[in-house]
Amino acid sequence: MSQRKKSVSASQNKTQRRSQASLNEDEEASFSQVSSSQVQRARENFTSDQIDRKVAEVVQFILIKDQKKMPIRRADIVKHVIKDYKLLYTDIINRVCRTFEQVFGLKLVETDPKNHIYILINKLDPIQGEPVSMRSVNPKKGLLFVILSVIFMKGGVIKENLVWNSLKKLRVDPGEKHDEFGDVKKVVTDEFVRQKYLEYVKIPHTEPVEYEFRWGLRSEKEVSKLKMLEFVGELFEQDPQSWTQQFREASTVDSSSQRTSS
Incomplete structure (x- = not known):
């Protein structure tokens, strides 16, 4: 692209942003008045x-x-x-x-x-007696739940290669087309990100460029960390409280969420 075209494109983008900001301000004013x-x-x-x-x-x-x-x-x-x-x-x-x-x-x-x-x-609670193991959810939700579990257990932020390695252990290879999910990497980095279940963030000053995953806003609002810890405990046949830091965080977050919604 020529320098002139780049300049025109940048100018158009700035104009669009200003126009959108002006519309937002007009809309806000019409409501506040x-x-x-x-x-x-x-x-x-x-x-x-x-x-x-x-x-x-x-x-x-x-x-x-x-x-x-x-x-x-x-x-x-x-x-x-x-x-x-x-x-x-x-x-x-x-x-x-x-x-x-x-x-x-x-x-x-x-x-x-x-x-x-x-x-x-x-906001529906799980059915009484329903196992925590997520066996009843659709495959994509199961995939998402596994990724959220890995992120949570590793402190809330992890590099993407750790996510891909964790999925490979479950025979889900992001480099291959999957029978259930299709393009796994696209589902995780595009679909789940657009849906606000995950954040996929570039790590500054990395060469080659690296990315990391965090929980998205929808996951923070919708997923019970305590239930997730129970799920992990079920997988490893351990008491959830044996993961002291995660149990403390999950208990604090869930009790705070209950107070907010009541």
Whole structure:
């Protein structure tokens, strides 16, 4: 690419970023400037049946977006679903949250308060008597659970070659096409990362370039570290408390999570 083309491309990217930032600021301003009297008038302009339908539409929209486990933007909800009901956004989204929790056992979590991005997480407890060994989950979730376990047991951050070596021991080679997962490396570094289950981060000042894995935001919200430690204990036929540091962290995180959700 010529220097001139690079310069034009960089300029276009900067313009797009400024434009997006301006849109975000405009959107934020339009929400922050809504008065209680405007909200009250809006409530009087719509019937309860109309609001019920709008809540159902938002629920359906979020469920469709979440099928690919992609983040859900407030701007998209407003633009594609809320539309003329924008003044009632808070009322509607609160009812949507209650619907997800009471009907689906899911929780709508705002992961980015600045840009107002949401994800759905599963808040259902495992069925009583269900083994911790993850035998009932789909293959990809099983693969993810193994990777999360390795990261957790190794202190929360590990180099990618340790992940690949751990998978090879389970006869899952990232360099070969797998019957269940297809391109294993793509599933782990692309799909799981896009879904916010994993973070795949370049390690500074490495030559050749190296990467490391961490738990993603969705995993931190959705996965019980205590249950994971029970799973590891089951695999190695050891008491989970024998891993002192991990047990302390898992117990602290899970009790803190319970207090937040109650």
